[in-house]
Amino acid sequence: MAQQINTTTKEAPPDQLKSILEAILFVSSETITIEQFCQIIDGASSKQIKGELAKLTKEYQESGRSFQLTEIANGYQITTHPEYHDWVSKFHTKQVRIKLTPAALEALAIVAYKQPVTRADVEAVRGVNSDSVLNSLLEKGLIGISRRTPDSGRSFQFETTDQFLDQFGLKNLSDLPSAEEIQQFLLTN
Amino acid sequence: MQTAEIQDQQISYYPIRLDVFEGPLDLLLHLIQKDEMDICDVSIADITDQYINYINVMEELDLDVASEFLVMGATLLQIKSQSLLPSPKANEKQSKVFKDREQLVRQLLEYKQFKEMTRALDQRALSRELIHERPVNFELADQREFHIRATLFDLITAFQQLEDRHQFELDDDYYEELHEEPITVEEKIDFVERILESGEPVNFTDLFPIHANKAEKIVTFLAILELIRLKHITSIQSGHFTEIYLQKRNTDTI
Numbered sequence: 001m002a003q004q005i006n007t008t009t010k011e012a013p014p015d016q017l018k019s020i021l022e023a024i025l026f027v028s029s030e031t032i033t034i035e036q037f038c039q040i041i042d043g044a045s046s047k048q049i050k051g052e053l054a055k056l057t058k059e060y061q062e063s064g065r066s067f068q069l070t071e072i073a074n075g076y077q078i079t080t081h082p083e084y085h086d087w088v089s090k091f092h093t094k095q096v097r098i099k100l101t102p103a104a105l106e107a108l109a110i111v112a113y114k115q116p117v118t119r120a121d122v123e124a125v126r127g128v129n130s131d132s133v134l135n136s137l138l139e140k141g142l143i144g145i146s147r148r149t150p151d152s153g154r155s156f157q158f159e160t161t162d163q164f165l166d167q168f169g170l171k172n173l174s175d176l177p178s179a180e181e182i183q184q185f186l187l188t189n
Numbered sequence: 190m191q192t193a194e195i196q197d198q199q200i201s202y203y204p205i206r207l208d209v210f211e212g213p214l215d216l217l218l219h220l221i222q223k224d225e226m227d228i229c230d231v232s233i234a235d236i237t238d239q240y241i242n243y244i245n246v247m248e249e250l251d252l253d254v255a256s257e258f259l260v261m262g263a264t265l266l267q268i269k270s271q272s273l274l275p276s277p278k279a280n281e282k283q284s285k286v287f288k289d290r291e292q293l294v295r296q297l298l299e300y301k302q303f304k305e306m307t308r309a310l311d312q313r314a315l316s317r318e319l320i321h322e323r324p325v326n327f328e329l330a331d332q333r334e335f336h337i338r339a340t341l342f343d344l345i346t347a348f349q350q351l352e353d354r355h356q357f358e359l360d361d362d363y364y365e366e367l368h369e370e371p372i373t374v375e376e377k378i379d380f381v382e383r384i385l386e387s388g389e390p391v392n393f394t395d396l397f398p399i400h401a402n403k404a405e406k407i408v409t410f411l412a413i414l415e416l417i418r419l420k421h422i423t424s425i426q427s428g429h430f431t432e433i434y435l436q437k438r439n440t441d442t443i
Contacts, residue, residue, distance in 0.1 A: 082320050109303055127215075
């Protein structure tokens with residue numbers, strides 16, 4: 001998206017804002033953040049953009065479209081509606097989702113909920129050496145070295161990446177399954 | 190303990206349980222849940238026996254038992270024996286046992302919580318797979334990185350500069366040689382394709398051997414142009430008048 005952002009154009013007519021957002025979302029294969037929208041569209045505030053995006057979301061829902069506006073990985077993206085998964089997946093051989101072993105998934109959950117965490121923190125919870133699973137999560141880009149500087153004398157800390165949010169369909173970190181959701185899930189399974 | 194006896198006992202006790210556990214806590218949790226015990230009221234004596242039996246079976250079956258499993262076994266045995274052995278200082282003993290047990294229970298509870306979170310998170314990933322986004326266009330992604338595609342004009346300029354660099358002089362003799370030159374465009378196409386096989390971008394000038402004569406350079410240049418025309422390779426630049434790189438086109442993108 002980087003290039004499109006730099007080419008600033010004339011100010012967007014307020015009555016066209018929603019359509020402009022829709023047009024940009026339509027051509028993009030990546031999520032677009034509110035900040036990116038602000039950079040592309042001169043004179044539109046993040047509040048206005050959020051408002052128009054909410055209108056779009058509602059419009060798609062109410063008109064029963066086969067696609068939806070999905071809030072994911074700190075941004076927005078047009079995706080298909082889950083109802084059409086079977087048909088779409090026959091047509092569109094999707095980029096392979098990263099498959100995780102139970103051990104890797106367990107370590108990832110610990111990083112996600114406790115971040116930033118050190119290797120030792122993860123090991124303390126799992127009760128088993130976690131070097132190789134953490135390395136493979138790093139390699140797959142699901143976790144990264146935390147940008148927050150560790151306290152002096154402490155080792156590196158890990159945090160989850162936007163790719164993690166995307167893979168798990170999370171809007172942002174506060175969208176991680178809550179205690180209630182987990183309880184609900186356990187009751188129904 | 191006699192191994193044979195344990196094995197007999199185990200075979201009836203765990204007929205099909207051969208799951209690989211993620212760690213000692215995972216195994217403990219499984220044993221507790223199997224007996225429908227509450228973690229907080231767990232009988233350490235009971236669970237220790239089951240745990241040790243399980244480890245023995247794993248060893249009998251030649252499964253690789255990670256050292257962490259053995260450490261946990263030792264910890265369990267210690268808590269168990271401490272609670273059974275008489276101690277001259279009864280109060281002290283009680284509090285030590287209590288503390289070790291408390292710590293283990295806390296660890297188990299936390300581990301169980303993360304196990305549940307893991308399952309809920311996995312569920313989210315499954316829902317995520319039901320929605321599809323526009324596929325990433327790899328060719329566009331490449332262009333974004335390198336900004337622009339070099340034009341024919343850019344390529345000719347680069348070729349001319351190449352000649353300057355090698356201080357080449359045009360004369361009629363070289364034109365003669367072109368007809369006799371054993372290297373054909375087809376051969377050069379094959380050569381260039383093999384160099385670009387890995388998909389890594391290669392500098393335009395690196396495709397021209399320094400000691401190559403005029404004919405070979407022309408043949409190389411024609412081979413590059415032909416490969417670009419056939420859309421087998423692409424020419425990329427980070428900006429106008431900068432170095433040109435050639436890269437194999439991703440065959441998956443149309």
